[in-house]
Amino acid sequence: MKKVYITDTLTKEKVPLEPVEPGIVKMYVCGPTVYNYIHIGNARPMVVFDAFRRFLEFIGYKVIMVQNFTDIDDKIINEAREWGVDWKTVADTFIAEYFHDAHSLGVRAANFHPRTTDFVDDIVNAVQRIIENGYGYVAANGDVYFSVRKLTDYGKLSGKNPDDLRAGARVDVNELKRDPLDFVLWKSAKPGEPTWDSPWCLGRPGWHIECSVMSQKLLGDMFDIHGGGEDLIFPHHEDEIAQSEALTGKPPAKYWMHNGMIIVRGDKMSKSLGNTFLVREAVKKYGKDGVKLFLLSKHYRSPIEFSDEVLEDNSKAAQRVLAALNRFREKYPYPLVPKEDAEMKELVQRFVEALSDDFNTPVALSIIFDVVRELNKAMDNGDDGRALRMYHLIKRVFGPVLGVFDTESEKKAPTSAVSSNFETLIRSLVEVRNEFRKSKQFDFADRIRNVLAESGIKLYDTPEGTKYEIVEKEEK
Ligand SMILES: [Zn+2]
Structure with a gap:
């Protein structure tokens, strides 16, 4: 099997992907907190990791992918209050809307989409074990905190130094914590909030513990890739590592992969900054393939500047590809599968090479655009055999690997x-x-x-x- 290299956030190096179990890649990608429609910033990890999964499958791996939904959180509770409904109605609504948007982007469902509230018993157990192992303590009000001081190497994923973090921390008004860096594992409920029972108080899980528990439950103590947006490196993933080390003595995953942010006039696109652009609006305005080209046109670790012009350009690029495919199909409504020749073989090799090198989608896309040019040239010259080979590569090989240009399925001959x-x-x-x-x-x-x-x-x-x-x- 082709060797794949990825940049591991933990070691900060480009390393060969060597799954714990040969041939199977187990991947956990942090999913959204479901209190709103997803925006382009949320869509980037969805599109990147979906395409990466497709690529791994293309070269012969079996991939088991988990993506969670955080279905209980302050923002969900606030939204429910505004609507005058319970938290579950809000969560259910936006989980359904998530799948609607994912489908419109051609992002496949993961193998598992666990929800926090389905794992509360396991979370309570894990918190109990963290306390027993000496890494957690119960505060006066029943909150449970993780004691960061118990770990000597806290900060290794984000490269942050705990002493600098403490110096930079504002005077913590939360006197329940022993150290400003301690984070909550279980939080006591305020009046009127939804609650679950625990040995400490009526309350609900902290955010970080859910991913540690659900990933371990579904993928085991040591899975292969933990992914997500780079805004999750600190504190979310740093804290996941702390929790796993307290529970099992080792980090949860062998490799950490993080995608860069979508930048709007210097700031990260986020709901709290009010600078979001919803996936459904983007797909309507620029088309599915335009949005996907936008998200895959830069290397996954780089930031992407968001602007209407850039999206417009990607939309036009997608139109040119689709026009070439349609032009071919007008002449040949039921294209056959061509015999692979040396040129095809070489193009597939280059494409796989690019994606094996830290998932370099910009290079892979440039190969697709080259092939589109060759397809048009072959049609201009009446070279039908070559046109079929180029068409086949775009429509049936490269497109499906990146999840682009595959919206319109090919009709079978009657x-x-x-x-x-x-x-x-x-x-x-x-x-x-x-x-x-x-x-x-x-x-x-x-x-x-x-x-x-x-x-x-x-x-x-x-x-x-x-x-x-x-x-x-x-x-x-
Ligand atoms: Zn997570």
Whole structure:
């Protein structure tokens, strides 16, 4: 299998991906807190990790992917108050809307989409074990905190130094914590909030513990890739590592992959800054492929400047590809699968090479655009064979790997067209066989008869000419 290199946030190095279990990549990607429609910033990890998963499958890996929904949180509770409904109605609504938007982007569902509130018992157990192992403590009000001082190497993922963090921390008004860096594992409920029972108080899980518990539950103590946006490195993923080390003595995943942010006039796109652009608006305005090209046109670790102009450019680029594919299909409504020639082989190799090198989608896209140019050139020159090969690469090989240009599925030739082609084919073979017989080349004539017989087509030579019958092949 082709060796894939990725940049690991923990070691800050480009390393070969060597799954714990050969041939299987287990991947956990942090999903959204479901209190609103998703925006382009939320969509980037969805699109990047979906495409990465498709690529790993293309080169032969089995991928098991988990993406959670945080379905209980202050923002969900506030939203529910505004609507005058319970928290679950808000969470259910935006989980359904998430799938709607994911589908419109051609992002496949993960193998598992766990929700926090379905794992509260496991979370309570994990918090209990963290306390027993000496890494957690119960505060006066029943909150449970993780004691960061118990770890000697806290900060290794984000590269932050705990002493600098403490110096930079504002005077913490939360006197329940022993250290300003301690984070909450279980929080006591305020009046009117939804609650779950625990040994400490009625309350609900802190945010970080859910991912530690759900990833371990679904993928085991050590899975392969933990992914998400780079804004999750600190504190979310740093704290996940702390929790896993307190529970199992090791980090939860072998590799950490983080995508860069979408930047709007110098700031990260986020709901709290009020600078978001919703996925559904973007897909409506720029098309699915325009939005996806925008999100894949820069290396996944780099930031992307958001602007209408850049989206417009990507939308136009997508239109040019789709126009070339349509032009081919107007001439050939039911394109066959071409035989792979040296040129195709070389292009696929370059494409796989680019994506194996830390998932370099900009290079992979540039290969697609080259092939589109060649497709147009071949059609201009009437070179139908080459046009078919280029079409095949874009539509059936490269497009599906990146999840682009695959919206319109190829129509199968109607059955009547197939059967009339089939009859023409048999009649031509019978004619050729008769020519051989006339010229006494019985070897060739018999070969045609045998090949047809092997395909379940029996020939009869009658005074009125050769007839054929399609017989059932015998089951062995
Ligand atoms: Zn998470």
